[in-house]
Amino acid sequence: MSVRNGLLALLAERPMYGYQLRAEFEARTGSTWPLNIGQVYTTLRRLERDGLVTGERATSPGDAAAPDAPATERPTTSATAKATSVTGTPTARAAVVNPEHGDGDGGDGRGIVYRLTAAGEAEARRWWVTPVSRRMAGRDELAIKLALAVTLPEVDVRSLLQRQRVETLRAMQEYTRLRHLADDSADLAWLLVLENLIFTAEAEIRWLDHVESRLIRRGSGVPTGTDREDTR
Incomplete structure (x- = not known):
């Protein structure tokens, strides 16, 4: 913004x-x-x-x-x-x-x-x-965090994904609760903001699921904490 x-x-x-x-x-x-x-x-x-x-x-x-x-x-x-x-x-x-x-x-x-x-x-x-440009995206902490995590063998990426999914779901549920409480006739600006937050959270959860699926397809390409213990 x-x-x-x-x-x-x-x-x-x-x-x-x-x-x-x-x-x-x-x-x-x-x-x-x-x-x-x-x-x-x-x-x-x-x-x-x-x-x-x-x-x-x-x-x-x-x-x-x-x-x-x-x-x-x-x-x-x-x-x-x-x-x-x-x-x-x-x-x-x-x-x-x-x-x-x-x-x-x-x-x-x-x-x-x-x-x-x-x-x-x-x-x-x-x-x-002037439309908002998406060609040069701002820094996304979660994307940066995961991009680094998959390059570091000491990071349990699957555990990181699970914790993030729980947090994003919690936030989405709270936004949805507030959306139900909002007055459609009086709170248009607030509704637009809330719906943006809800859709963003939904997209993030889908992306987290996609990342997890990709890791599973890669098999041992990204070791988890348990994987590392088994190979020592």
Whole structure:
């Protein structure tokens, strides 16, 4: 998930303080990908350096005029409440800080309202019309772990697969439980996130089954802990 593009998309709606951007991002994604406030300000500084946003010190708390119900003032929805049980972190409402007293980031972005430049608006529009590329996949810890495991004789790969399958099944069951609790009419954004997590977990389980089948077909090509003991 590109935090950079996410912040640009939110700023296309209206100017915001850094803490408001974090709160809006987390509220709209069900707090599934919590943002550190420092990460938000680091990204904003880079966007400002690149000429995509400008930051102006607010003269009053009302300078970053919010919609009728910004995320930081909305009642807690069933989506944000349930998100905590998935991520184990507080929902976006915990990020609320009085802008008159600063954003609580230690000073770098305190009291600054961020807005898009013309170049920033064009970049936000470009993101919406550009498909996400799958040609250069991000680092997948599990894929890396298994790729290394099959090259190291001291690793019990089949045991690793079994433990991972149990963990992924547990996560999928929790996502499915939350999906049944979600309100289809009110929690569309949260539903989309949950369904993505469910489908991703299902695909991971299928892949783990495939890896195990491949190891079985290879026979002793990848020794398990028991295999190694038998050959000593």
